[in-house]
Amino acid sequence: MNNMPEVKIGIVAVSRDCFPESLSVNRRKALVEAYTKKYDAKDIYECPVCIVESEIHMVQALEDIKKAGCNALCVYLGNFGPEISETLLAKHFEGPKMFIAAAEETQDNLCQGRGDAYCGMLNASYNLQLRNVKAYIPEYPVGDAEDCADMIHEFLPIARAIEGLSNLKIISFGPRPTNFLACNAPIKQLYNLGVEIEENSELDLFEAFNNHAGDERIPAIVKEMEEELGAGNKKPEILPKLAQYELTLKDWVRDHKGYRKYVTLTGKCWPAFQTQFGFVPCYVNSRLTAQGIPVSCEVDIYGTLSEFIGQVVSDDIVTLLDINNSVPKDMYKESIEGKFNYTLQDTFMGFHCGNTASSKLSFCEMKYQMIMARSLPIEVTNGTLEGDIKPGDITFYRLQSTADNKLRAYIAHGEVLPVATRSFGAIGVFAIPEMGRFYRHVLIEGGFPHHGAVAFGHHGKALFEVFKYIGVPVEEIGYNQPAGVRYPTENPWR
Structure with missing residues (x-):
């Protein structure tokens, strides 16, 4: 579509x-x-x-x-x-x-x-x-x-x-997972923006998935996956199920977009998804996003909304990542210090289990989901796409509704560094000037969840104008202040 x-x-x-x-x-x-x-x-x-x-x-x-x-x-x-x-x-x-x-x-x-x-x-x-x-x-x-x-x-x-x-429908499956309030935001602002939302149970999705068993289109999708993965096809036995799931989602979009022209998806991917479906949906999410249908994990409604905005603005594939972990000091000293003009606090790792399109990875392999496999049999956690994200300019951004139903956003230009992550998942070493202060006084102070959308290239100028146009107050659009410019909440004696 x-x-x-x-x-x-x-x-x-x-x-x-x-x-x-x-x-x-x-x-x-x-x-x-x-x-x-x-x-x-x-x-x-x-x-x-x-x-x-x-x-x-x-x-x-x-x-x-x-x-x-x-x-x-x-x-x-x-x-x-x-x-x-x-x-x-x-x-x-x-x-x-x-x-x-x-x-x-x-x-x-x-x-x-x-x-x-x-x-x-x-x-x-x-x-x-x-x-x-x-x-x-x-x-x-x-x-x-x-x-x-x-x-x-x-x-x-x-x-x-x-x-x-004004012509978008967001289709979601399931409530946020338990103990996961971070991405739970009021949907009222979606309607204020002119966006429609269709909320479904993951049981509805499971029924539709089972109804696609033996679908004659599955072999062709499996062949596409094999060609895309190449030598990275480490879990060939799971591809038929993933193809069945991809067809389920595409048919759902076809049958449920109604009068709307554009669609994004967001789904619940744990804790029961793996044991019932028998795989994790990460790779399929990455493929649909690459095909122009952004998909966010963990029923992050404003995450997939943000992805769609970034896709349209950049005219390119986007991804959604956790603002995940700090860069170890020894990695910084060995691979970043003296080579790039960033402090340790300017760096962090952006990660998700495997939802980033293969074309945005330096290499990719089909793997099992390591975090989930710590408490589940490995065979039901297959289906994640792993690899280091390609180096280059990025824009980290998000549009969010606060708990009291106010629109808020942030935008930051940065880059993915050509540094091996030595880790798992779809992951990269990110650097954003003055990230430490931005992290504290925009992300933490603004109550933003850990998910951030990533557009490849610098698109802050257009994103800022989009956010203004749709009604985000200018004072609620955070960005990484340059050194010497104090955030309102920043201690002047730091």
């Missing part, structure tokens, strides 16, 4: 009736030309019907971009702009929207050629607030054609995330 939203941005130019309309016409044309020279023309649609100067024009433009299949909007102030009509356009357009403004082109034409959009953006933003209309406004929203083309392109991943959330 196609589980990634696509966005087409309708560009509508606006004009104040006491300014030359030609300013907006010519500047819109230049903007579209600049965008199509640098980026994919299918991302945008130039509304040719009119330059919006009045409410009638607004209705005409709105109908035109809807007919053209636009699910995102860019209101372009070619000059000062009509603050009522342009903000009504944003109000009545149902998808994500942005506002940008044209800069003046040349000192030689600052009389008849001056547009004053720099001023008009102030009135537009005030009117948006009056109408309680959310819109993305770039950090510096005024520019020439090339600048504005770049702004629109930066809006694409933000718009994809907003569009995706």
